[in-house]
Amino acid sequence: AQSVTQPDARVTVSEGASLQLRCKYSYSGTPYLFWYVQYPRQGLQLLLKYYSGDPVVQGVNGFEAEFSKSNSSFHLRKASVHWSDSAVYFCVLSLSSGSWQLIFGSGTQLTVMP
Amino acid sequence: EAAVTQSPRNKVAVTGGKVTLSCNQTNNHNNMYWYRQDTGHGLRLIHYSYGAGSTEKGDIPDGYKASRPSQENFSLILELATPSQTSVYFCASGDDHEQYFGPGTRLTVL
16 A cells, blocks of 8 residues: 655754655555645645656755655755744655545654754 | 635534535636644545545545535535544645645634
8 A cells, every 4th residue: 555654753953954854655656756844834835746757856945855766765855954944844645546646644843943 | 815725714613513614726626635634644635526516535534524516615514523523624626646735724623
């Protein structure tokens, strides 16, 4: 069965430090992968998406992610975080057929310390 | 201008009461979705729709009904609300792999 695992429920980093949030997926078909961000008391906003091609995809606000088929991973990175990046980040898998149902990871709460 | 809106944004209901959550989208998307979000979980799919008049069960449909009277509107209905349905509910629209989310409705069932 398809699934998404985010192994780190909480991550704390200092402002200006680099960041990696981990994501592993399980799906036998062609994966369509997303990272969404949720700020407090708000809906979800798309950070970036991977459909095919270059395994490194760029997103908004300096975020990027790297797809690895061999590792079944889609890790999110940022070179230098800002306090405003504090939020919950979701790794999401879209199935390649049917209803385009989204499968969500459990989320990683990122806290950026000033 | 927000493309997916939800009402109400907050709701307190009593056990056994009927609750209707509404969603409106101006994206002209055929597909619409209802999710719930609980602590420690990502979003889980309750119902979805391919277009006006259609509703389909998602992963956790028990205790919920859905209604899609038009392209723009998609409602989630709790006929007999229970405390276990206390959660934050998100509506989304989309016509391919990417979905656009509303701001959420916080429902508390006492």
